[in-house]
Amino acid sequence: MQRQQVLFLVKFFGILVAAYLFIAWSPVNDRVIVPFTQVIAEGSGAVLRAIGEQVAVTGTIIRSSRFGVNVNNGCNGVEAMLILLASILAFPASMKARIAGLALGAIAVQLLNAVRIVSLYLLGVYQPRLFEIFHTAVWQIVIILAAIVFFLFWSTRVGSDRLATRG
Amino acid sequence: MGPIDWRLAVKGLAGFIVGLALWLMLSPLYDRAIATGAEKVMRVFETPKVTRLVPMPDGSIRVDRSDFDPRSPRPGIRVSDLTFNFALLTALFAVSRRTFSDRNIGGFFAASAILALTHIVATIARVMSIYVAKLGAWSRVTYSDFDRNVWGIADHGYRLVFMYAFAFGLWFLFRDTASVAPAGAKAKTKRRKK
Numbered sequence: 001m002q003r004q005q006v007l008f009l010v011k012f013f014g015i016l017v018a019a020y021l022f023i024a025w026s027p028v029n030d031r032v033i034v035p036f037t038q039v040i041a042e043g044s045g046a047v048l049r050a051i052g053e054q055v056a057v058t059g060t061i062i063r064s065s066r067f068g069v070n071v072n073n074g075c076n077g078v079e080a081m082l083i084l085l086a087s088i089l090a091f092p093a094s095m096k097a098r099i100a101g102l103a104l105g106a107i108a109v110q111l112l113n114a115v116r117i118v119s120l121y122l123l124g125v126y127q128p129r130l131f132e133i134f135h136t137a138v139w140q141i142v143i144i145l146a147a148i149v150f151f152l153f154w155s156t157r158v159g160s161d162r163l164a165t166r167g
Numbered sequence: 168m169g170p171i172d173w174r175l176a177v178k179g180l181a182g183f184i185v186g187l188a189l190w191l192m193l194s195p196l197y198d199r200a201i202a203t204g205a206e207k208v209m210r211v212f213e214t215p216k217v218t219r220l221v222p223m224p225d226g227s228i229r230v231d232r233s234d235f236d237p238r239s240p241r242p243g244i245r246v247s248d249l250t251f252n253f254a255l256l257t258a259l260f261a262v263s264r265r266t267f268s269d270r271n272i273g274g275f276f277a278a279s280a281i282l283a284l285t286h287i288v289a290t291i292a293r294v295m296s297i298y299v300a301k302l303g304a305w306s307r308v309t310y311s312d313f314d315r316n317v318w319g320i321a322d323h324g325y326r327l328v329f330m331y332a333f334a335f336g337l338w339f340l341f342r343d344t345a346s347v348a349p350a351g352a353k354a355k356t357k358r359r360k361k
Binding site for chain 1: 179183187190191247248251252255258278283320323324326327328329331335336339340346352
């Protein structure tokens with residue numbers, strides 16, 4: 001293992017700890033994360049209405065007479081965005097490349113997250129037996145995996161030393 | 168960003184499905200093993216040694232204390248909620264040019280062993296987060312606000328983001344040298360040839 005790879009991991013975990021503590025801090029959670037999650041719930045509710053589901057959105061809850069989902073921390077894509085943030089900032093690249101990577105990655109994660117919320121609602125209505133496994137494990141891993149794959153893809157494009165692809 | 172290498176995407180998907188299937192099949196046994204490990208570690212640091220983590224028929228683990236009134240209700244935890252990052256690890260190791268190389272397979276087993284240790288620590292953090300905050304007056308009297316913050320953050324942080332970060336970090340440490348994401352590299356090479 002090369003020194004720069006150890007440095008990458010140290011930076012990655014350092015940034016991740018700092019970023020997590022920041023978003024877990026009550027004022028940030030209440031004034032930034034919760035309103036952001038409400039926007040995500042509104043967007044997902046709009047998609048569900050567009051495909052014919054009679055849902056109402058109250059705060060972070062998407063509900064109909066048949067089923068309801070509450071978009072909490074862990075279901076708002078913020079966890080994947082933190083992984084993306086820490087990995088992109090820890091990787092040696094230009095600031096311009098980092099900003100572009102973060103912006104594109106955040107959009108990709110949130111688009112995929114909207115698919116997650118919509119599909120979980122539909123599973124809850126039409127295949128409730130599958131809801132728990134998809135909610136607990138499948139979608140969580142898919143979202144994080146998507147963020148990691150995006151980072152690896154980005155790093156091979158912008159990195160001068162292709163740190164992420166070397167052993 | 169360049170073309171997607173569909174062969175690697177399929178490998179990643181296959182790794183994820185295999186990991187998920189293994190996790191689903193082995194969870195009942197694995198959860199017991201993790202609970203046993205967590206109980207042993209907790210009792211090393213406890214005076215008196217009172218914590219017992221008892222597997223229940225529904226797959227949950229009952230958090231028992233021998234110094235509590237036997238008639239009082241016991242909280243339960245689901246260890247499987249703390250261990251499904253195993254599927255992420257398998258997916259990441261599957262996304263390799265040489266998935267079944269000795270180094271990749273050896274790395275996968277080494278990473279899995281260390282991941283199991285993080286599962287034990289995560290289970291301890293889960294139980295402690297219950298002790299420090301969820302048992303009413305007993306929690307308030309027995310533990311300080313500092314304890315509540317430390318164990319609360321440890322438990323919440325693990326479940327929100329660090330369980331994935333550990334899987335990613337272990338894969339990064341133990342993967343095969345000619346590992347993932349050659350798609351971008353291929354694209355660069357092609358452009359250079361032109």
